[in-house]
Amino acid sequence: MDHGPGKILSLKGLTKWYGEKLVLDDIDLDVYEGQIIGYIGPNGAGKSTTVKIMLGLEASYSGEVEIFGQNIKESGVAYKKRIGYVPESADLYDNLTAREYLTFTGELYGLTADSADYKARLLMGVFNLEDVYDSRISSYSKGMKQKVLLISSLLHDPDILFLDEPINGLDANSVMVFKEILAQLSSQGKTIFYSSHIMEVVQKISSRILLLNDGKIVADGSFEQLRQKNKEGSLEEIFNQLTGFNEHQNLAEDFVQIVQRDHR
């Protein structure tokens, strides 16, 4: 795989337990500048957990996480200045207005209030949201909230982006804009690490795809490489194959039958 010279992120033997449950099992991974990484895996595989660990939201893990060449347990919080993050659930202070929220988060990254406000308004405009810039986020639709989260993660022009299901709820047009944004950012050398369940999108924009299953990375490579290796046509089929899944028909039949069963 060709990549730029700079190693941005490196996981060494990353292991995470939740109580009795092993979620991440000794994961090793190096990520280089300019890569767009599509991080996929079944529900509950541990994708969000990986991302949370890298942002310091989970402190109890073993192994090493290095971002920008420094172990995040030792480097303090400064590394977060160059990171943008979209959480999976729309966790934000939704009784603020978009202006208040975006200015606030921008300032936390060290922007001045004025420049954060100025940029945020323009970015809201790009997504056709300037009308509601001064309305409370709690009155937004799902996709509108998602756009606020996206803007908030990009406002400070970060070098690496962690996006956990970022296109959740976005309409088709906005997804196109979003894909283009990612492509342009990566061509400027920004690194993007994102998880998604929409295989077509992952297939199209990722320069490298990681498949997490049972706590391990079971596939790693560009879409072309995965296709050659697994002899399947689409990423969806590769996903089915690698997660050992071939009984969707049966499961669906069972499901419908159970729903319609008469109890008593």
Place this chain on the structure above:
Amino acid sequence: MKNFTTLKILDLFRVIFERFEIDYPTMRRILQVKLTMDGRRPTTIMSQNRGGEKKQDSNQFLKSLWFYAFIGLTLIPILFIGDNFMFKMSLIFGVLMFLIMTAMISDFSSVLLDVRDQTVIGTRPVDHRTISAARAIHVTVYLFFLTAAIVSVPLVVGFVQFGVIFALLFSVTVLFSDLFIVAITALLYYVILKFFGGERLRDVINYVQIGLSFTIVIGYQVLARAFEFQGLQSSFEAAWWNVLLPPVWFGAPFAVILNGASGAYYYVFMALALLVPLIALWIYLSLLPTFEKNLLKLMDQAGPSKKKTTKGMNRLASLLTTSKEEHAFYQFAERMLKNERDLKLKIYPSLGFAIIFPFVFLYNGYSAGGSLDSITSGRMYLTIYASMMMIPGIVIMLQYSSKSKGSWIYHVTPLQGEGVIIKGTLKAFLIRLFAPVFGVISILYGILFGMRIIPDLVIVLLIAVIYSVICFRMLKGKLPFSQPFESAGQSDGWKTIPFALLIPVFGGLHFVVTNVPFGIWFYLALLLFIVPLTWQRGLR
């Protein structure tokens, strides 16, 4: 966003924060956002209206301060009891610290232990120390307002009566008692966070909070007793165990400076009043970063999945409910009452009080003169009505839930009317919360007063059932577990007062009836007739 006066005042202390390596501008900014959000009513799921945004922000909390100011008025008479400042001020600090501490535990703990900030602020380059400090200051600011509301009128009265020295002394000691409470609570949480993790941690915190509220009430009784024996006028005799009563510490400076009291005990108390808050604060500030790190443990939801349903309880549920829907809501309410921690925190302490209060009244009747014999043969068992005082407070809490957003379920399911929801919930409340308390007191009273009171106990039980229905009217159609806790204001406190005043009426009625021959049997029969009626008519 407003530039709050509070923040301008905080700016004066900037150096102190920077001393502890706190990023002051960031902390200030976080506080500004938090204060702004507090000023906004949370939108509940069914009441979101875009038009509401234009309205002026009005801080619900600030409005609720009137309630505390009202309570503060009750401190004024204490100022005029005798000349002994040690006594007066200890009592005042007793009341004050009781109010603040309970507010701290039940209303502000969630702020101190909030992990939601982690995703918004923790993922940005803000260090743990600063987040934690912002949170502690946020709590302190509110405690400060709360204290100010309680003490300002007594302070003015004291100033007029006792002069400027008193006023100064009072302001300073009040400030220290606030610091003491914040720091001690935070340290307590620190210790718990350190030793427990996961699901267990939340349970422990919950039990500690409940236990603490309980201890405060007991401690309060002890404080009152500390002075009882000397009578109101005579001088205060310090004893070693008074060291365990923080309100006494804060009373000491007044005795020394205004009464000219002296003696080793007074100096020890004064030293404690001064040093303990400062030391606790210093320890807390030094532990800040670890506090936040341990707080992350709260996010860990892992725990053994329990599956326990007792057969007997299930059968009881089917027996008590009349329809499938009601059964469903009974079980739902039962589980909410069992599992929702915030709700437990608000409810369980008052359950404890419900057990204690009848005995407190009984004891007061006893110590007011009266032999044990004359009490057990008399009608002091009517003090059991005191256990009903908890009902309005708990019923009004039943509308809240920290997961209130889930209440859309009420609106999308094909339910005929809301009666079943309320009936199910009310039955669950009576069986799971009231019945155990009432049972315990009944047994103890049965032993104390003899079998003759059994019909009376049945009457009290029936009255409690009717009374709960009456109290449910307070909710004014709000469905159980459908409102976020943030929308709970102290106005709830006001609302319960008229309902609480009904209890002595019921008690008095009962007393009158006992004077009529066969009166209680007629009363009992009448109630048996009324109860089904109230359930049918009262809950629509």
